[in-house]
Amino acid sequence: LSATPEMPKEDGRPKWDNKFQYILSCIGFAVGLGNVWRFPYLCQIHGGGAFLIPYFIALLFEGIPLLHLELALGQYLRRGSIGAWNTISPYLGGVGVGSWMVSVLVSLYYNTVLTWVMWYFINSFQEPLPWSVCPLNENRTGFNEECYESTAVNYFWYRKTLNITPDIAESGKLQWWLILCLAACWLIVYLCTIRGIESTGKAIYVTAIFPYLVLTIFLIQGLTLPGATEGLIYLFTPNLNTLKNPRVWLDAATQIFFSLSLAFGGLIAFASYNPTKNDCEKDAVTVAIVNSMTSLYASIPVFSVLGFKATTAYWDCLDRNIINIINEFDLPEESIMRQNYTSWISFLNSSYPEKIAGLKLKSCDLQEFLDQSVSGTGLAFIVFTQAIILMPGSQAWAILFFIMLFSLGLSSMFGNIEGVFTPLLELQIIPKSAPKELLSGIICLISFLIALSFTLGSGSYWIDIFDRYAASVPLLVIAFFEVIGVVYIYKIKRFSKDVEWMTGRKLNLYWQIAWRFISPLLLLIVFMAFVTLQMQKPPSYTAWNPKYEGFPMKEEKVYPPWIQAICVLLAALPPVCVPLVALFHLVKQKRRSKDPSSASPEIFSCQGANN
Amino acid sequence: YAWDDNEEYLFKAMVAFAMRRYSSKSTTQISNVLLCNVTDRVSFWFVVTDSSKNVTTVPGSEVEAAIRMNRNRINNAFLLSDKTLQFLKITSTLSPPVEPSTPVWLIVFGVVLCLIVAGILFLVVSGIQKHKKKNKDSTERENLEEKVEVTLENGIPCEALDLKPGHINGVFAADDERFTSL
Numbered sequence: 033l034s035a036t037p038e039m040p041k042e043d044g045r046p047k048w049d050n051k052f053q054y055i056l057s058c059i060g061f062a063v064g065l066g067n068v069w070r071f072p073y074l075c076q077i078h079g080g081g082a083f084l085i086p087y088f089i090a091l092l093f094e095g096i097p098l099l100h101l102e103l104a105l106g107q108y109l110r111r112g113s114i115g116a117w118n119t120i121s122p123y124l125g126g127v128g129v130g131s132w133m134v135s136v137l138v139s140l141y142y143n144t145v146l147t148w149v150m151w152y153f154i155n156s157f158q159e160p161l162p163w164s165v166c167p168l169n170e171n172r173t174g175f176n177e178e179c180y181e182s183t184a185v186n187y188f189w190y191r192k193t194l195n196i197t198p199d200i201a202e203s204g205k206l207q208w209w210l211i212l213c214l215a216a217c218w219l220i221v222y223l224c225t226i227r228g229i230e231s232t233g234k235a236i237y238v239t240a241i242f243p244y245l246v247l248t249i250f251l252i253q254g255l256t257l258p259g260a261t262e263g264l265i266y267l268f269t270p271n272l273n274t275l276k277n278p279r280v281w282l283d284a285a286t287q288i289f290f291s292l293s294l295a296f297g298g299l300i301a302f303a304s305y306n307p308t309k310n311d312c313e314k315d316a317v318t319v320a321i322v323n324s325m326t327s328l329y330a331s332i333p334v335f336s337v338l339g340f341k342a343t344t345a346y347w348d349c350l351d352r353n354i355i356n357i358i359n360e361f362d363l364p365e366e367s368i369m370r371q372n373y374t375s376w377i378s379f380l381n382s383s384y385p386e387k388i389a390g391l392k393l394k395s396c397d398l399q400e401f402l403d404q405s406v407s408g409t410g411l412a413f414i415v416f417t418q419a420i421i422l423m424p425g426s427q428a429w430a431i432l433f434f435i436m437l438f439s440l441g442l443s444s445m446f447g448n449i450e451g452v453f454t455p456l457l458e459l460q461i462i463p464k465s466a467p468k469e470l471l472s473g474i475i476c477l478i479s480f481l482i483a484l485s486f487t488l489g490s491g492s493y494w495i496d497i498f499d500r501y502a503a504s505v506p507l508l509v510i511a512f513f514e515v516i517g518v519v520y521i522y523k524i525k526r527f528s529k530d531v532e533w534m535t536g537r538k539l540n541l542y543w544q545i546a547w548r549f550i551s552p553l554l555l556l557i558v559f560m561a562f563v564t565l566q567m568q569k570p571p572s573y574t575a576w577n578p579k580y581e582g583f584p585m586k587e588e589k590v591y592p593p594w595i596q597a598i599c600v601l602l603a604a605l606p607p608v609c610v611p612l613v614a615l616f617h618l619v620k621q622k623r624r625s626k627d628p629s630s631a632s633p634e635i636f637s638c639q640g641a642n643n
Numbered sequence: 644y645a646w647d648d649n650e651e652y653l654f655k656a657m658v659a660f661a662m663r664r665y666s667s668k669s670t671t672q673i674s675n676v677l678l679c680n681v682t683d684r685v686s687f688w689f690v691v692t693d694s695s696k697n698v699t700t701v702p703g704s705e706v707e708a709a710i711r712m713n714r715n716r717i718n719n720a721f722l723l724s725d726k727t728l729q730f731l732k733i734t735s736t737l738s739p740p741v742e743p744s745t746p747v748w749l750i751v752f753g754v755v756l757c758l759i760v761a762g763i764l765f766l767v768v769s770g771i772q773k774h775k776k777k778n779k780d781s782t783e784r785e786n787l788e789e790k791v792e793v794t795l796e797n798g799i800p801c802e803a804l805d806l807k808p809g810h811i812n813g814v815f816a817a818d819d820e821r822f823t824s825l
Contacts, residue, residue, distance in 0.1 A: 154751040212752060219759045226766050364683040469770050 045110060046229055047305050053233040055315060057302050058103075060240035060443030062292050062323040065145065065412075068440065071291070072331035073407030074283055076267055079274030084328075086275065086284035091324055094554045095288040097546035098511055100316035101518060102294060106303030107312050108530045112454030113297030116304070117517070124517045126613030128455065130510045130606040131297035135451035137502040137602065138296070140479055141495045142448060143221060144486040145409070146441045147213045149434050151193055152413065154213075156430035163188035164421040182584035185418045190576045193413070197489035198577035201592060204489015211487050215480065220442070222476040225449045226469050228457070229305055232446045239439040239446075246436035247330055250429075254336030257423070263339015266402045267331060278561070285558045290504070292323055295511040298447035301454035311535045313543075334411075341419040342401035349396035356391050409492075412437060449475065493573060501599045505566075506606035508559040513610050515552045524548060571596060646685045650721075651678060654689075657717045658710070662691055662701070665709035670695050707733050 048054040075083045109116040117128035155162050166179035166187060174180065179187035190196045197204040224235040254260055274280050293299065303312065347370060354368045357380065368376045381388050406415050420429045452475060462471050486495055518527055524547060528539045574586035591599065644650070655676040662671040675694055681687040691701040710717065711733055718728055 150755075151748075154748040154755065157751050158747045209748075216752065216756055216759060219756070219763060223759055223762045223766065226763070227770065231766070358684060359686075362682040362684040362686060365685065467770060467774060469767055 045305065047307065048229065049233055051310070053229075053236060054302060054306060055318060056240045057229070057232065057236050057443075057446065058299060058315070058319045059322050059326075060236050061298055061302070061447030062319055062444075063240070063243070063326045063440065064291075064293070064444035065437060065441050066287075066291050067323070067327045068330045068334065068437070069409075069411040070407050071287060071327040072267065072334045073405055073411065074287055075331055076335070076405050078277075078280045078283060079271035080266070081268045081270035082272045082274055083280065083284065086281045087288065087324070090281075090285045090288040090554075091320060093546060093550045094285060094558075095292050095294075095324075096317060096320045097543060097551045098289075098294050098515065099292055099299070099320050100313060100543065101515065101547060101551075102299045103303040103312045103316050103319075104527070104531050104534065105514075105518065106300035107306045107308060107310060108534060110304050110308065112301045112304060112458050113451060114455035115458045116300055120517060120522045122617045123614040124513070124521060124610075125617070126610035127510055127513045127517060128297065129613055130506065130513075130609040131295055131300075132452065132455050133606040133609065134502065134506050134510065135296050135298060135448050136479075137498060137606075139445065139448040139452060140483050141486060141498040141502075142441065142445060143217050143479070144214065144483055144491065144495055146217050146438060146445065147210055147487075148193060148409070148413065149437045149441065150213045150217055151209065152417070153431065153434035153438065156427055156434060159427065161417075161421060161426055161430060162192070163417050164426075178578045181578075183418070185414050185421075186584065188417075189413045194492050195489050196492060196576050198575055198579065198587075199589065200490050200493040200573065200575070200595060202490060206484065207487050207489070207491075210491075211484065214483060214487055218476050218480040218483075221445055221449060222472060224442070225446060225453065225472050225476075228453060228468055228472070229302070229450070232450065236443060236446065239443040242439045243436045244326075244329075246432050247333055249432065250333035250337070250436075251329075253423070253429070254333040254340070257336060257340035259340045259343025260336035261339065262343060262398065263335040263337070263402065264332065266339065267335040279565075282558060282561050282565070285554065286504075286562065288324075289508070289511070289558070291327065292320060293444065293447055295507040295514060296448065296451045297455070298451035301450045302447065304454065308534055309536070312531070313535050334416075337416065337419045339402065341415065341422070342398060342404070344419075344422050345401045346396055346398045349394055349401075353393045353396065356393060357388075360387060360391055493575070496573060497595070497599055498602065502602040502606075505559070505563065505603045508555060508562065509607035510610070512552060512555040512559065513607075515547060515555065519547050519552070571599060651681070653720060654678070657713075657720050658689065658691060658706075661709040661713040661717065662706070665712055666705070 048057075075081075105116055106112075109119050111119060112128075113131040114125065114128035118125040163185045166175040166184045168174070169176050176187070178191060182190075193210075195204065195207050223231075224239075225232050306312075350370050350373055354370075354373060357363070357368060357376070358365070361380070361384075377388075404415075416433065417430070420426050420433065423429050449472075453472060456471060456475070457468070462474075485491070488494075518524070524544065527547075528544065531539055531543075570590050572588055572590045575589050577583065577587045580587045652673070655673045655678070658676045659671045659673050662675075670693075671691065672694065675692045676689060677692065678687050678689045691706050693699055693701050707730075710730060714725070714733075718724055721728055
């Protein structure tokens with residue numbers, strides 16, 4: 033007889049305050065910087081509107097099934113990634129360990145990107161914006177040479193922010209301003225993840241919703257800018273010929289996969305805090321669709337602004353030519369305008385060809401300016417900042433833009449940190465009596481110390497390496513093993529029954545087919561195509577070298593062998609955990625079977641499928 | 644505004660003014676400044692003659708220096724800037740950007756950092772307080788549960804039974820006779 037009162041948390045596991053927090057956390061994790069600076073770029077280079085076709089096919093057959101799988105898994109087993117996979121089968125525990133490792137590696141470098149965003153943010157409070165003017169050289173007769181040859185925005189990014197070295201092997205010094213910002217970023221992450229989902233659940237309301245507000249503001253403002261329509265037409269004009277290129281399909285599949293943040297273990301962790309009787313099917317479809325819609329929605333302001341920038345550059349080019357011509361021929365002011373430029377040029381070319389040739393006029397082509405497509409950090413820190421200078425009230429736009437990028441990145445960081453935090457909490461690395469705040473503090477402190485290496489002069493080259501190798505191939509491998517593990521080891525029949533018990537209705541045939549055949553096949557194809565493409569040429573990078581002859585073009589360099597070894601290590605370490613842990617358990621099993629007196633619980637869970 | 648003879652007159656006046664200020668002699672007159680090759684572009688050549696030295700032209704370097712010294716005044720007279728009023732072969736010295744004593748970004752960073760640290764301290768302290776309260780509550784509940792358990796037993800507290808050793812009843816064990824004599 034016991035009169036202990038009913039505990040509100042049956043197994044002491046924290047839970048979401050409400051369903052909306054959970055959905056928002058998943059959306060915030062999935063919607064990140066890639067939605068803003070990678071999807072519009074892919075859309076542009078792969079034939080505009082036509083890219084949406086492979087994108088939605090990939091979403092349907094790869095994105096949504098894998099997402100549903102992860103959410104259902106976490107929700108049913110009520111454990112983080114390591115614990116969940118250990119429960120399915122100890123032989124599959126390596127999948128959880130691999131996910132955990134990838135989350136660790138990504139958390140390290142992702143927050144450094146946020147450091148750059150924060151640096152730009154705190155520099156946006158000045159008039160004029162520091163990336164709009166070149167500093168003067170020593171004797172004040174002209175501008176700083178490096179800045180003059182490239183542009184002020186390039187100079188601010190490569191010199192004032194990164195203080196980049198010309199080669200990855202040269203480490204340079206630690207940049208103290210980046211260290212300060214890195215410390216601030218990790219403190220912010222600590223502040224928000226201090227108590228696990230209890231604190232991120234509150235923070236996510238702001239960090240997940242705020243970007244949508246800012247995107248809307250930028251949308252309205254962007255559409256009013258001159259040249260916005262050119263940019264949008266250029267983005268969305270479908271060019272169906274590009275669909276013949278298999279590269280397009282590969283890019284669509286990888287974009288969907290990485291955009292949804294699958295195989296990080298963060299989604300499993302989020303879902304594990306749910307009540308078990310929750311409709312994970314609807315959640316998965318909702319999160320995936322919102323993620324894709326956000327990508328589309330974000331590409332509109334991005335391309336309005338890029339169109340505006342291209343148009344302004346085009347006008348500048350024209351104006352420069354016009355001034356040169358007017359000076360040369362002593363024509364009255366305003367005789368040549370942008371509109372009649374072409375007719376004037378043809379007239380002058382026919383009457384005075386040598387003079388025109390002597391002027392060395394640059395050919396101004398709007399298409400050429402629109403074609404200058406950039407993705408990633410280049411888009412945010414070079415192209416967009418340049419466009420912001422041209423807008424009226426640039427400080428406000430810069431501040432808004434960088435807060436938006438920061439929120440997008442921060443909500444993704446929550447998922448990453450949760451993927452690291454939840455398994456550690458379950459493995460009881462720290463004694464149960466110690467507060468959760470201690471564990472999150474230790475994680476943030478260790479990550480900060482390791483991430484200091486990214487604030488070196490060569491830091492951004494290293495971040496590129498991590499982005500390309502640690503956060504790409506391992507995820508594909510782990511996701512493949514996830515699907516195979518659930519479908520063929522845990523057995524799809526048992527999993528379907530679990531999902532039906534949770535959602536309360538029978539599993540649609542679509543999920544069965546997708547999980548059994550389509551998704552694993554697609555993942556395998558994507559993985560092989562991806563690796564083949566990477567292996568086609570030796571891994572190289574572009575370096576910013578002021579002493580290069582082709583400066584301001586970036587210099588193509590090949591990675592030295594020791595760095596190539598590190599790349600292989602980063603890409604191979606998480607996936608290799610899967611067979612390693614399986615092997616470890618096999619050896620342990622063989623040893624135990626030699627000693628029959630000890631009943632091993634592993635046998636029970638291995639054959640648990642027969643329950 | 645349109646460029647007409649009055650503007651040309653003003654230009655001559657400004658150049659004369661510049662020469663006067665530079666060389667501190669007041670001999671340069673407006674008539675000493677000669678314009679030639681005026682085009683529709685509004686570009687022209689000009690020379691400054693020296694009336695005291697038998698109508699020779701003032702060396703170009705002197706004129707350059709004079710104009711450089713008074714560039715600002717000349718620009719403002721025409722409501723133009725260095726870019727819109729160009730003197731070929733006279734480069735303008737650039738003014739250094741205004742640099743405040745502490746960089747602005749450091750101030751903003753300080754504000755942001757203070758907010759973050761305040762937030763963390765608040766959360767950590769409230770966490771410790773909640774932890775203490777939970778410990779106190781749980782020990783109280785444990786005491787309550789003990790009492791509940793104790794009273795639900797047979798009616799006799801187990802501890803009481805355990806603690807007290809056996810009691811010899813003096814009435815029955817008074818004499819040494821252990822067996823009753825028949």
